[in-house]
Amino acid sequence: MNDAAPGNQDSPSRRSVLRTTAGAAGVVGVSGAAGLGLGPLGGTAAADAPAGAPAEAPVPRRQGSTMAGVPFERRSTVRVGIIGLGNRGGSMIDLFLALPGVRVVAVCDPVRAKAERAAAKVVKAGQPSPAVYTKGEDDYANLCARGDVDFVYVATPWDSHFEMAKAAMLAGKHVGVECPLAMRLDELWALVDLSERTRRHCMQLENCCYGRNEMRVLRMAHAGVFGELLHGAGAYNHDLRELMFSPTYYEGPWRRLWHTRLRGDLYPNHGFGPVANYMDVNRGDRVVSISSFGTPALGLAEYREANMPPGDPSWKETYVGSDRTISMVTTAKGRVIRLEHDVSTPHPYSRINSLGGTKGVFEDYPARIYVEPDHKGHQWGDFSAYAAEFDHWLWKEHANPPGGHGGMDYIMVYRLMQCMRLGLVPDFDVYDAATWTAPVPLSHASIKAKGAPQQIPDFTRGEWRKPRSGVDSVKPQ
Structure with a gap:
């Protein structure tokens, strides 16, 4: 999960951490509803929605050519620059350093001590000392401009x-960007357009897509074990109250402050990405609308009342972010995906991670399965019984991967670097990144409109109709 600590940020947003999203500048010349860049984008609309659905979201004209199915350039060594070396970036650097054929050539963070610790890790791993960028809020641009960087990792x-x-x-x-890709719909479109124009991949580094259970369910879904797919669910239900009020875990209150700005699902990617993969979203199906509902915002204020001393800066904050958001996403094929987000109330960790079809259902937390003809009597079956046949080759090859989150971080980085070294098509692309992040602004808009459906744009501009490869990859020869 991306509990990312800061690296450099766009000035003035870093210098003014209290800025609202309404103050964010537009990027493609559109008007923003509630400051979220939700206004008309112009261009033509595709009639992809099921019969009776609201009008399709407008799709701007393509400015380049599609990035779907575009491989990386083959290279023997991938040279990596890392921006942001806090909780997330400071640990992920270890995984880049653990891989053959990967060099960390530059690191960047405005907190010099963090950058120096990261540079020391690089040297300890036997690589040359990396360039260090710590001079101000915009120094990340100098890292990006280097001629010896192939891939930039953003964890800010x-x-x-x-x-x-x-x-x-x-x-x-x-x-590659940690979750979410951006906070505004017009920003998502701008990154799609820029990826197409520059011919550079822009990826959401969604580690949960590489979880062992998620990859097993993916292969089972593609093998027809669940029959025709009907519904799925994903979530980020994770009690973060203590961390969000910690004076040291995050550098400043940036994550908590988003709860003063938006009412919707701030972090949909971990739940949405895996289910979208199961259903081949952007690869034969696509999501078309989202309807979101939110509870009152009470949890953070109650936690502050019980735990924060008088005079703490948090007492100046007014929280509007729903403690629990529930969104219903529909697809062009008529399937339904339920998304949940709750980081403000007591709750054991859960991403829900469920998938159902005409032959049965899988549910996680804890993992359990019921599919015909394997199971009878309305009793859950043993999901581990499917490991030998359906575990992804990445998990068979790396049975005990290092790193956090049960090894999924390592699997993700290993596979990405493998694709870059071998010149393969990445497992997911800018269209997936934009799709998985779109619920951030759209759920906020839907909640404000009392659950009214918001149309999810077709970021692929029609390419979703073409089946193509994804995370369910074939092992390279």
Whole structure:
């Protein structure tokens, strides 16, 4: 999960951490509803929605050619630059350093001590000392401009993701961004357009797509074990109250402050990405609308009342983010995906991760399965019984991967670097990144409109109709 600590951010957003999203500048010349870039985008609309659905979201004209199915350039060594070296970036660097054929050539964070610790890790791993960028809020642009960087990894606070991904692609670099890709719909479109124009991949580094259970369910779904797919669910239900009020875990209150700005699902990617893969979203199906509902915002204020001393800066904050958001996403094929988000109330960790079809259902947390003809009597079956046949080759090859989150971080980085070294098509692309992030602004708009459906744009501009490869990959020869 991306509990990312900061690196450089777009100035002035870093210097003014309290800025609202309404103050964010537009990027493609559109008007923003509630400051979220939700206004008309112009262009033509495709009639992809099921019969009776609201009008299709407008799709701007393509400015380049599609990035769907475009391979990386083959290279013997991938040279990586890392922006943001806090909780997330400071640990992920270890995984890049653990891989053969990968060099960390540059690191960037405005907190010099963090950058120096990262540089020391690089040297300890036996690589040359990397270039260090710590001079001000915009020094990340100098890292992106280097001629010896192939891939830029961004692990910074959310409102900086757009500018950093943009800078990387404009400098001719492929870029991977922690969740979410951006916070505004017009920013998502701008990154799609920029990826197509520059021919650089811009990817959401969604580690949960590489979880062992998720990859097993993916292969089972593609093998027809669940029959015709009907519904799925994903979530980020994770009690973060203590961390969000910690004076040291995050550098500043940036994550908590998003709860003063948006009412919707701030972090849909971990739940949405895996289910979208199961259903071949953008690869034969696509999501067309989202309807979201939110509870009152009570949890953070109650936690503050019980735990924060008088005079703490948090007492100046007014929380509007729903404690629990529930969204219903529909697809062009009529399937339904339920998304949930709750980081403000007591709850054991769960991403829900369920999938159902005409032959049965899988549910996670804990993992259990019921599919015909294997199971009878309305009793859950043993999901581990399917490991030998359906575990993905990545998990068979790396049975005990290092790193956090049960090894999924390592699997993700290994596979990405493998694709770059061998010149393969990445497992997911800018269209997936934009799709998985679109619920951030759209759920906010839907909640404000009392659950009214919001149309999810076709970021692929029609390419979704063509089946193509994804995370359910074939092992390279």
